[in-house]
Amino acid sequence: MxxxxxxxxxxxxxxxxxxxxxxxxxxxxxxxxxxxxxxxxxxxxxxxxxxxxxxxxxxxxxxxxxVPTAADLRRLALPPDEDLAPNRPGEGLLGELEHGSAGTRARHRLRQDLTAQQRMGEVLDALPESQGWRALHALAVPGVGSIDHLVLGPPGVFCVLSVPGRRQRAQVGDLLLTVGRAEPRPDPRRARLAARYAARVLMAPVTPVLALVDATRVEVAPSVRDIRVLQPPTAAPYFTTAATTLKPPDVEALYVLARDHRTWRRPAAR
Structure with missing residues (x-):
């Protein structure tokens, strides 16, 4: 053996x-x-x-x-191949860049997206585990595509979409995000969709977050109230000073559920 x-x-x-x-x-x-x-x-x-x-x-x-808790028992039964905790930020994009056949412009956009996810991932991974913070990255979600980052801690669960700001002004509206003079992207809708799916799967409230990485200025429409818009320098203070809503055993139980790949493959309850 x-x-x-x-x-x-x-x-x-x-x-x-x-x-x-x-x-x-x-x-x-x-x-x-x-x-x-x-x-x-x-x-x-x-x-x-x-x-x-x-x-x-x-x-x-x-x-x-x-004496094991319910979360301990579930974690102990988790097969290594189904464990999402070791995923690196931008895991899926790394594979596309290494093995994909996209053209030069598409590969440039992939590299920008990867850099944004890695930058934001570093910030989220630095949140102190000793204070109850957990972070997962690159979660493949049927019908949604992927969740860049899922953050769990005393203030709750956050679904984070990282977007490259490309050192330009970013404008966030209810439905679209515009960076510089590029075509508007449906990132606010994507963030909401991913958070709604995560909330149904985890059976817990999930806050959508847009993370603008390297934007020179971020303007948010007054009507955008359900999405948190952050940049790497403001992300950690936002998370660590938010009001507590979850107890440590609740955070750990949700983390064990979220890190199981099978959780995201099963149909979400409506």
Missing amino acids: RGLKVLPSGRPGRGRLYVNLPDGRAVAWYDRQTNRISVLADDRREEILRVLRPYLSGTVSIGPPP
């Missing part, structure tokens, strides 16, 4: 590390925040310690796991 695998539960260097059997079942996990190894298969303790040793630091405690 092949050996154990160590897989991250989220972004590299943060969150938990899970030790899985070749069939995907977890036998232990290492929690970086508490510096504790929780062992599910005590007969494999030495093997678990051996594969985790390169990732350990300081004094580490080891023992049976605490």
Whole structure:
């Protein structure tokens, strides 16, 4: 039988590390925040310690796991191939640029979109996990295309669409977004559609967010009240100072649901 695998539960260097059997079942996990190894298969303790040793630091405690919550049980049953947490910002665009056959202008637009998603992804990934923040990227959604970023934290759930501002003025209306002299784009409608789908799938309120990256000026029509319009410098303060609406167990339960690829493939309740 092949050996154990160590897989991250989220972004590299943060969150938990899970030790899985070749069939995907977890036998232990290492929690970086508490510096504790929780062992599910005590007969494999030495093997678990051996594969985790390169990732350990300081004094580490080891023992049976605490009584699992419903979110813990769901996460432990999540097959690695269905886990969206390791997705990088712009994951789908990276594949298109590497293997696609788009023309020069289309590839230029793809690179701009990728840069915008990566820039905004860096901001969202920097939100402190110790304060209950979680972020997912590049979620493929049937009928919607994709959700650039899904952010979950004490203030709620946010569906973020990143748009390149191209160092020009951006004008946000109810239905269309115009950057410089380019043709208007239906990004406000896309943001609403993605947030509505996410709300139905997760069965929780989801706020649509437009993130304008590198725009020199952003003008928002007074009638736009349901969409939050942010730029990277203002995004973190907006999220971290917003009023609390979710308790930590609620955030974690929604995060576990959202990171499961199968969640987004099933029909959303109307």
